Amino acid sequence: MSRTFDTPQDAEDAYYDALEEGNLEGLLSVWDETDDISCLLPMHPLAQGRPAVRDVFTRLFARGQGITLSVKHLGWIDTGDVAIHHVEESPQNKSPDGQPPMAVYGTNIYRRGTGGWRLIVHQNAPTAPPAGRMPPTAR
């Protein structure tokens, strides 16, 4: 599958759409076709290189459903041929234990090449705990 994304946002929209659909090939078409890409999902080790990234999402989609996320933009850095998007991802799928899903930070980095913009880094991190449980330095 060959697709061209004219803006970082086009690539980002396609990424979250493919995630929701559980569409592995659609999702992989958003990632750059180079081996310097990296992906860090919650509770996962860092996946580096295209085969490792393919493996992560193959296992994720093996559960049989996509991942629906509500995405809130927190800010972005545009710098030449690289765009860095900070978002907050709130899972919309119900969790097995009925707990409300926890939002996580996401950082998406896109690079412009001859084929348009592609994802080169996706990285999640926990959001801060509630104020009463935050470390003194974060209050």
Next chain:
Amino acid sequence: MSRTFDTPQDAEDAYYDALEEGNLEGLLSVWDETDDISCLLPMHPLAQGRPAVRDVFTRLFARGQGITLSVKHLGWIDTGDVAIHHVEESPQNKSPDGQPPMAVYGTNIYRRGTGGWRLIVHQNAPTAPPAGRMPPTAR
């Protein structure tokens, strides 16, 4: 304080040195002097902009000591005027409860400007839990 870093690694070395020394001004001199910078330390909310980044490290150093980290490079992406470094940071300071310190992932993004390379994003994320406690998708 005005310093010039000729490579992303020079900036990175200065960052971790200043962190170890608890040297606020030295540390801030590594960050770019623009308002699109962002910093996400463990258990903290995302800090965006230079005043917020200054505030995070002012509070961190108010504990009265620096943070000594053993830094292992996991990989990096060099793309024109932006360099992305993935590292694993292992705290060397003893924790108050005597627990062994937990390593975290760190992503440092540097941008080249007229004054050399400066840090624009620092972001931490937890490393994966031990294999027995990892989600099915990460095994």
